[in-house]
Amino acid sequence: MAKKKTINKDFLISLYSTMIKIRKFEEEGTKLYRQGHIRGYFHPYWGQEAIASGILSAMNKDDYVTSTHRGHGHCLAWGADLVRMFSELLGREDGYCKGLGGSMHIADYTKNNLGANGIVGSCVPIAVGAALGIKIRDENKVVTTFVSDGGCNIGSFLEGLNLASAWKLPVLFVIENNQYAVSTPIESSTGETDLFKRGLSFGIEGIRINGNDVLEVYETANKYIDYCGKNSYPYIIECLTFRKSGHHINDPGTYLPEDKVNFYRNNDPLNIGKKHLTKLAGLSDEEINNIEQETDKVIEEALKVALDKPEMEAKDFLRLVDEY
């Protein structure tokens, strides 16, 4: 359930710090990928940081969250440890999944983070099930499930919406509409691009907001997490946003139109966040720079530690085979 936080200087700084942490994590991750330390798929969350930061700061830590294939930002905003995040991406045993899951499967079940998911849309029924458990146990908690615009066209999402409304479950559906499903623009994927309207035929209301404005995201989330909990009923927040690059690191995103790229470069969530810090919190440029430098330092230290962590030994891995 949402706890209303006072929008003071400290809170604005924390929203921004989370965003800058995600941005810099993805930047360092990209370097590691280019250097060959990270393999497999790496879907950076950059460009969308305001959504994870704003939504998750409105939740309580005993609530539940499910993420997507583009999930680093959700984990970090939920409070994930940087060393264990880097360790997982590097395939080390100290990672959240002992290096067995990787970027697309990072989760922390001890902290109610039900994880990233490599199958688009499949986290939605899972989130609904977590909410069903909440209802059976008579608990006062909410589940937030993140889904991409691409995920709004798959049956899992639509079945999940229907179940959440039929069973009156406290699920907040957060659509991260970055307007592209891999390389296919949303206009080619669906005849109804107002994705929050997906809920209307199931009796679920929704709203579309600027997903790049962390304060707007937070205030909306705060209101509707409360709504979901109090009414034991779902709601949809569609956050309009844009990826800062292609679908994954090796996708240059040449299909992204220049005017949109430029528009979102000017409306980068970090720029908007900075404006809030200046205007609402009265921070000077120097103070903002200090936040960034502090983050750089923390990231650098975490990465150094993670790079020294060992991988799971073959004999330990092979011992698992008998359990399956």
Add this chain to the structure above:
Amino acid sequence: MSDTRELLYREALNEALIEEMTNDETVFIMGEGIAERGGSYKVTVDLLEKFGPKRVIDTPIAENGFTGAGVGAALTGMRPIVEILFIDFSMLVLDQIVNQAAKFRFMSGNTARVPLVLRTQGGVGNGLAAQHSQSLEAIFYHIPGLKVVMPSDPYDAKGLLKSAIHCDDPVIFIEHKLLYMNKGMVPDKDYVIPFGEASVKREGEDLTIIAWSAMVPKALKAAEILKEEGISAEVVDPRTLVPLDKSTIIESVRKTEHVLIVQEAIRRGGVASDISSIIQEEAFDYLDSPIAILAGKNIPCPFNLNLEKLVVPQVEDIVKAARKSAYK
């Protein structure tokens, strides 16, 4: 046996559900028509009355969605039982079973557990045609991270369902539509049957018949006929295909030196072929005849009843195959 009574297969399953839902408040059940109606095969009768609508839930016809909800509930401290009305419909939920439920424990580095029971029923019935008659255990047998359970009688059905509900990993619990009205003795007292323990349903000397689910009663009937012909058949029911009790199978084969594997599912890519490969690897030197497999034909199930009989092994087919395998 004292303190036992005769129950139908469906009644034994119902007892297991009632006992486990009474013992553990995290156990709940959902599926199509399972609450008000008590299930198409009456396995869930009285549950709604006893445990209420919060824990006995009629679902919309959305198998993928509600199975996924089961996975999510299981990940967060519940022990859901999800009923899929026909195993054929489980093809709609393969993502949630194969990519999600079966993988979370592994992908999370052993921090997540998915104590989910997916109860379903398969096999040829009486004229239910190609989309309601399949035996699809091999699909789940192939996926690491799943347990596959196929009880053949009321005693096993109850004891194995209780173990399935206790299990911390996802269990595919496959009942058979022709077994629900079969009778068998079931103890009054509480009991469970651990996974990975085959049951020797009939002891014999000349031939081992390995069979599961509805093929077990057929194999037992065949064994009676074979006895009159002087062939002593041992019938071994693995009961759980994953984990598979290799040692009971190998021990029986070493004793009889002849083996016939009977499966209702079509032959191609079936579990029988895998059991056959295990036997030839581990007991080759003991075999006195080639390992025989009698399986369903590689064709969809026809509606016409006379043709339907041709696609799955019948008692007389088992007798014939056993004679050949035992060289008698």
